[in-house]
Amino acid sequence: AAKTEKRGTCKSFAASMDAAAQEKNRLEKDLRQAVRSGALEIYYQPLVNLESERIECFEALLRWHHPERGTISPEVFIPLAEELGLIDQIGRFVLTHACQEAMTWPDHVKVSVNVSPLQFRNGNLLSTVINALSSSGLPAGRLELEVTEAVLMEKGPRPAAILRNLRAFGIGISLDDFGTGYSSLSYLLNYPFTKIKIDKSFILNLHEDTTSRAVIRAVIGLGRSLGLTVAAEGVERELERDYLREEGCTQGQGYLYGRPQPSAEAALVANGYPMERRDAA
Numbered sequence: 001a002a003k004t005e006k007r008g009t010c011k012s013f014a015a016s017m018d019a020a021a022q023e024k025n026r027l028e029k030d031l032r033q034a035v036r037s038g039a040l041e042i043y044y045q046p047l048v049n050l051e052s053e054r055i056e057c058f059e060a061l062l063r064w065h066h067p068e069r070g071t072i073s074p075e076v077f078i079p080l081a082e083e084l085g086l087i088d089q090i091g092r093f094v095l096t097h098a099c100q101e102a103m104t105w106p107d108h109v110k111v112s113v114n115v116s117p118l119q120f121r122n123g124n125l126l127s128t129v130i131n132a133l134s135s136s137g138l139p140a141g142r143l144e145l146e147v148t149e150a151v152l153m154e155k156g157p158r159p160a161a162i163l164r165n166l167r168a169f170g171i172g173i174s175l176d177d178f179g180t181g182y183s184s185l186s187y188l189l190n191y192p193f194t195k196i197k198i199d200k201s202f203i204l205n206l207h208e209d210t211t212s213r214a215v216i217r218a219v220i221g222l223g224r225s226l227g228l229t230v231a232a233e234g235v236e237r238e239l240e241r242d243y244l245r246e247e248g249c250t251q252g253q254g255y256l257y258g259r260p261q262p263s264a265e266a267a268l269v270a271n272g273y274p275m276e277r278r279d280a281a
């Protein structure tokens with residue numbers, strides 16, 4: 001830590017590169033340790049039906065509670081886990097626990113789990129998912145997997161084949177962060193998606209940006225005409241919720257409805273206790 005604190009005073013580029021490398025080394029060691037010691041915790045954030053306002057799903061979002069640095073964002077440690085070859089192990093952990101957790105919720109509430117493109121490479125994803133379902137007893141129809149467009153960039157037919165297999169079991173497949181990658185219509189048609197999640201950047205700009213509104217409207221129309229569920233991320237304000245509802249979006253997810261929260265709190269909310277909107281993230 002002493003090294004980190006001194007970073008601002010480093011005199012040369014080489015010295016600061018050295019500090020950055022050491023910093024990364026440290027984080028790598030800590031992440032390996034965290035995976036072993038249970039310092040990773042799954043938080044759950046509700047997806048709410050915009051018409052009925054009922055919770056239909058919770059998304060599992062990983063948190064790393066670092067002993068010295070506090071809670072570290074998955075935006076930081078997931079890429080690191082991918083680089084270190086830890087993503088399969090972490091992915092298995094999330095799938096197993098998320099399925100178990102969902103068993104404590106009412107039957108109509110699903111759970112969605114983010115899956116890294118790298119988890120499609122080694123051939124274990126299908127069996128990992130099936131094991132998570134059978135060991136928990138969760139029906140396949142209550143599990144959704146979220147993938148980004150990066151998965152569709154993977155070479156060869158494998159991701160498509162694996163997704164089709166998963167879908168054949170009854171598992172839902174969501175296209176996450178839609179609109180930020182290399183979205184192509186042919187992907188939507190050639191992969192077995194059941195849901196599109198509009199990226200939060202469009203929702204957060206909706207009030208001041210006609211282009212964002214145009215994109216949102218177009219995606220909702222497209223999704224609906226393909227028979228898909230359309231969800232919007234990053235719903236923070238009533239104005240955004242109202243717009244999305246009027247345009248016919250199916251589900252909303254965002255701070256307006258609830259932050260990602262620890263499993264015990266999510267379970268209360270899932271079972272009908274009023275949602276707390278305080279900052280649990």
Ligand code: C2E
Pocket residue numbers: 045060061062073074075078091094114115116146176177200233234235236253254255256260281
């Ligand atoms: P994502 O799957 O797109 O998840 C949505 C992100 O938006 C979450 O960030 C969530 O906390 C945040 N969010 C939700 N509502 C709002 C809102 O109203 N306003 C704003 N500004 N943000 C909102 P989070 O939890 O930091 O996760 C970031 C990303 O890390 C996720 O993006 C996902 O790509 C990845 N991730 C998280 N958990 C896992 C995991 O278990 N496995 C893998 N492979 N990736 C994960």
Ligand code: MG
Pocket residue numbers: 059114146176
């Ligand atoms: Mg997601």
Ligand code: MG
Pocket residue numbers: 176177197199200233
């Ligand atoms: Mg997303």
Ligand code: MG
Pocket residue numbers: 177
């Ligand atoms: Mg994202």
